Amino acid sequence: MKRIPLNLWLGGLISTLLVGSAVLSRFWTPEDPIKMNILNRLKGPGDAGLLGADQIGRDVFSMIMAGGWTSLGIALTATIIGGSIGTLIGVTAAAKSGIFEKASGWINSVLFAFPPILSAILLGALLGPGGLTSIIAIGVFMIPVFTRISRGAAMQIWSRDYIKAAKMAGKGQALITIEHVLPNISAQLLVQFAIQTGLGILAEAGLSFLGMGIAPPTPSWGRMLADAQTYISTAPHLVLAPGIAIALAVLGLNLLGDGLRDLTDPRRKQAS
Amino acid sequence: MMLSIRDLRVSFEDSSGDSTEVVHGINLDLARGESLGIVGESGSGKSVLSLATIGLLPGTARASGQIMFEGQDLLTLPEKQMCGLRGRKIGMIFQEPMSALNPAMTVGAQIAEGLRLHKGMSQSDAKTEALRLLEMVQIPQATQRINSYPHEMSGGQRQRVGIAIAIALKPDLLIADEPTTALDVTVQAEILDILDDLVTDLGISLILISHDLGVIARISDRTLVMYKGDEMEHGDTERVLRSPQHDYTRKLLDAMPSRARKSLDQTGMEGPHA
Numbered sequence: 001m002k003r004i005p006l007n008l009w010l011g012g013l014i015s016t017l018l019v020g021s022a023v024l025s026r027f028w029t030p031e032d033p034i035k036m037n038i039l040n041r042l043k044g045p046g047d048a049g050l051l052g053a054d055q056i057g058r059d060v061f062s063m064i065m066a067g068g069w070t071s072l073g074i075a076l077t078a079t080i081i082g083g084s085i086g087t088l089i090g091v092t093a094a095a096k097s098g099i100f101e102k103a104s105g106w107i108n109s110v111l112f113a114f115p116p117i118l119s120a121i122l123l124g125a126l127l128g129p130g131g132l133t134s135i136i137a138i139g140v141f142m143i144p145v146f147t148r149i150s151r152g153a154a155m156q157i158w159s160r161d162y163i164k165a166a167k168m169a170g171k172g173q174a175l176i177t178i179e180h181v182l183p184n185i186s187a188q189l190l191v192q193f194a195i196q197t198g199l200g201i202l203a204e205a206g207l208s209f210l211g212m213g214i215a216p217p218t219p220s221w222g223r224m225l226a227d228a229q230t231y232i233s234t235a236p237h238l239v240l241a242p243g244i245a246i247a248l249a250v251l252g253l254n255l256l257g258d259g260l261r262d263l264t265d266p267r268r269k270q271a272s
Numbered sequence: 273m274m275l276s277i278r279d280l281r282v283s284f285e286d287s288s289g290d291s292t293e294v295v296h297g298i299n300l301d302l303a304r305g306e307s308l309g310i311v312g313e314s315g316s317g318k319s320v321l322s323l324a325t326i327g328l329l330p331g332t333a334r335a336s337g338q339i340m341f342e343g344q345d346l347l348t349l350p351e352k353q354m355c356g357l358r359g360r361k362i363g364m365i366f367q368e369p370m371s372a373l374n375p376a377m378t379v380g381a382q383i384a385e386g387l388r389l390h391k392g393m394s395q396s397d398a399k400t401e402a403l404r405l406l407e408m409v410q411i412p413q414a415t416q417r418i419n420s421y422p423h424e425m426s427g428g429q430r431q432r433v434g435i436a437i438a439i440a441l442k443p444d445l446l447i448a449d450e451p452t453t454a455l456d457v458t459v460q461a462e463i464l465d466i467l468d469d470l471v472t473d474l475g476i477s478l479i480l481i482s483h484d485l486g487v488i489a490r491i492s493d494r495t496l497v498m499y500k501g502d503e504m505e506h507g508d509t510e511r512v513l514r515s516p517q518h519d520y521t522r523k524l525l526d527a528m529p530s531r532a533r534k535s536l537d538q539t540g541m542e543g544p545h546a
Contacts, residue, residue: 097331161372162382164328165437168359169386179385183376 008259011194014252022068031059033066034217042235052237054227060241067219067242070131071249074214075200078135082142083193089143090150091181094158095173104151108144115141117206124212131214138203142196149192153185187264191257198253205246221246273340274477275302275325275445280337282320282329282501291334295320295501298337304444307471307478309492309509311485311524317501318481322447325479326362327354342444360390363438363476365467367450369430373422379406379433380418386440405436409466428459432466439470446471447479452487464490485524489513497521 025033030049037057040048051060093101120137127133157163157180166176207213208222216223221242228238282295295317302308310318324335327346339346342361346354366372374382383405384398393401399418406414409432422430431451438446448467452460468491471478482488488495488509495512497505497520505518516522 160374161366161368162374164364164366165372165382165434166374166385167328167355168326168362168364169437170355170359170389171385172355180374180377184374 005259005262007255008263011252011255011257011259014248015194015256018068018072018249018252021065022072025062025065025069029059029062029065031062033058033062033219035059042231042238044235045237051241052235054224054238055231055235060224060238063219063224064221064241064245067221067224068245068249070208070214070218070220071201071204071222071246072197074131074134074204075138075197078138078204079142079193079197079200081135082139083146083189083196085139086143086146087150087189090147090152091154091177091185093147093151094154094181095177101151104147108147111140111144117203117210120203120207120212121210129212129215134204134207134213137207137212138200141203142200145196146189146192149188150185153188154181157181157184187260191261191264194253194257194260198250198257201249201253202246205242273301274304274342276300276338276340277321277325278338278340280321280324280335280339282317282324282333282335284330285332285334293501295324298496298498298501298503300496300506302445302477302479304477305471305475306494307480307492309488309495310479310481310498311483311488311495312498312504313483313524315500316498318498319449321498322364322449322479322481325447326358326364327351328358356390359386359443360441361443362445362447363441363443365431365434365438365446365448365451368454369427369434370422370454372434373430375422378419378421379425383433383436383440386437390441401440402436405440406433408439408470409433409436410462411436426459427455428463431455431459431463435463435466435470439474439476442474443476445477445479447481449481450483451480453482453484460487467491485513485528497524 035058037053040053040057042055043053045052048057049059049061051064054060054063089104093104119140120133123137124133127136154177163176163180166180171179204213204220205222205225208220209226211223211226213222214220224242225239228235228242231238277298277300279297279299280295281293281297283291283293285291298321300308310321312318320329320333323329325339325341325346327349329335335347337347341357346357349357373379380399380402383402384393384395387393387398387401388395403414403418406418411417411429411432417425417429422433425433431454435451451467452463455463464487467478470476471491478491480488480492492509494507495509496503497512497518499520504520505512505516512521513525516525
């Protein structure tokens with residue numbers, strides 16, 4: 001039995017907690033996360049709920065749980081969509097050389113030049129702020145990352161003799177890509193998927209901090225941070241709670257990605 | 273003649289559009305059931321010659337001349353028909369048993385895929401046939417090994433699987449590109465014996481590419497000596513090795529360790545099973 005690396009343990013644990021509490025928030029939270037209770041206004045941790053209450057008396061702990069669902073939902077959806085499109089372009093570019101490969105390279109470079117926040121503001125101006133805008137903005141920013149990774153990995157696979165053997169067996173490019181290329185690059189894609197989901201959470205928080213994210217009153221970590229700015233000296237728990245939540249979520253998913261890489265990369269395995 | 277190559281030239285184009293010719297007009301003929309050894313140092317164009325024959329040259333390569341196989345010119349054959357021919361009529365064994373098998377697929381599935389695609393066999397029929405092929409190439413405990421992944425096998429066993437894949441469709445022509453180079457010397461002999469038996473039993477023609485005259489002497493009827501894309505010498509293996517006509521062949525023979533040369537004198541000439 002292989003020893004599970006520490007970063008995978010820790011990353012897996014944090015990620016499981018994140019997903020678990022986000023899913024749980026759909027069914028149960030200690031308090032209703034959007035219910036105001038003005039008597040609890042700005043009360044500290046322990047005085048009202050586990051993590052205190054915000055400027056209009058909402059339970060911060062419940063908001064963190066519900067905000068986790070928002071962040072994770074948007075980040076995951078965006079990563080799945082952007083990752084699928086990016087991978088599709090990447091493996092196609094690897095299979096077909098020539099004009100398609102060149103064109104995808106140029107488009108990638110253009111996409112890379114836009115930071116996700118900027119493209120979200122552009123999109124927000126076009127579509128109006130909201131969950132869909134966040135998903136599209138973050139998803140678009142995922143495409144070139146996955147295109148580069150899957151193209152590079154797929155090109156390596158295409159140079160192997162077993163691809164020649166598959167051609168001998170009468171397979172076309174599409175079938176070879178599905179049956180031979182994708183299974184052999186899936187580990188690399190999975191690692192990137194975990195890391196990109198973490199970045200997606202960070203991007204979603206940034207967008208809702210700027211008011212381009214999901215509409216209130218749906219709780220969101222980014223907006224909690226934005227709302228807490230004015231109370232930073234009087235009620236620091238309002239800044240700390242969502243801040244730590246974001247940091248932990250990103251850290252957890254990054255550790256998970258790193259751990260998966262260590263587990264699947266044969267070179268690192270031998271080194272450790 | 274089953275295969276006859278006339279004036280085959282292959283050139284590679286680099287990104288700036290300049291082309292370099294690496295095979296300069298090779299001619300060769302191969303009859304059914306005959307085996308031809310192609311020998312030469314690295315860069316002599318022997319692998320390019322074999323890739324041209326099965327139409328798997330990289331996109332930057334251009335081939336001209338004629339490769340007639342069972343009455344069709346492979347160089348002008350549309351890709352779709354070439355696809356039907358590859359594997360079914362012409363099989364190939366690769367040099368690196370490590371990279372010739374897909375690490376994410378069981379060996380049984382890899383043998384079976386050609387059977388399913390070219391012959392339209394059902395999943396279970398293909399599996400039965402794959403098992404028979406594994407036994408033919410003498411994989412021990414084939415019933416269990418059929419579900420193994422390539423990394424669970426030794427280099428010699430992987431190369432046997434490679435042979436099983438290549439002969440699965442009972443091709444008329446088998447091209448083996450340095451099939452034993454990556455293997456231990458003891459395993460080399462076993463693989464060559466299996467290859468020789470199969471070729472004799474199934475009546476397959478064989479093109480064996482190697483830089484090793486010992487390997488060539490062991491199984492090929494005729495030998496083509498190549499150097500920098502040109503034919504140096506071509507003739508019966510025995511004649512080429514006993515009385516080389518060309519300086520380069522003599523140099524190749526001299527380059528062999530003296531002990532190997534001695535054993536070549538004793539065994540190589542008397543046929544494959546001496």
